[in-house]
Amino acid sequence: MARPHMLKLPEVLDEIEMSRAAFYRMRARGKAPKLIKLPNGQLRCRRSDLDAWWEQVEKTAA
Template sequence: MSRPKLLKLPDVLEEIDMSRAAFYRMRARGKAPRLIKLPNGQLRCRRDDLDAWWSSMEETAA
């Protein structure tokens, strides 16, 4: 079984076209995609979690 694709935060921000500050505000409200904090403090997002978040945003907007 292959490991899930982990995206760096700058890649996530570019894909969703959002500033870091706006993303952290959304994250504080519990509305951002799920992130993983690595032992070195860096944040990653699983591709599956980002895709699920996109789907939930589409359902909310509809």
């Protein structure tokens, strides 16, 4: 079974065109895509979680 594609936080920020500070504010409100914290402290986002978040944002905006 293949591992899911994981994006680094800078890649996520680049794709959603958002600053790190704005992303963390959104995350504190529970509105950001799901992140996974690795044992070394780095954050990752599954491609599937980011795609699901995009769909939710589009539904909310419509």
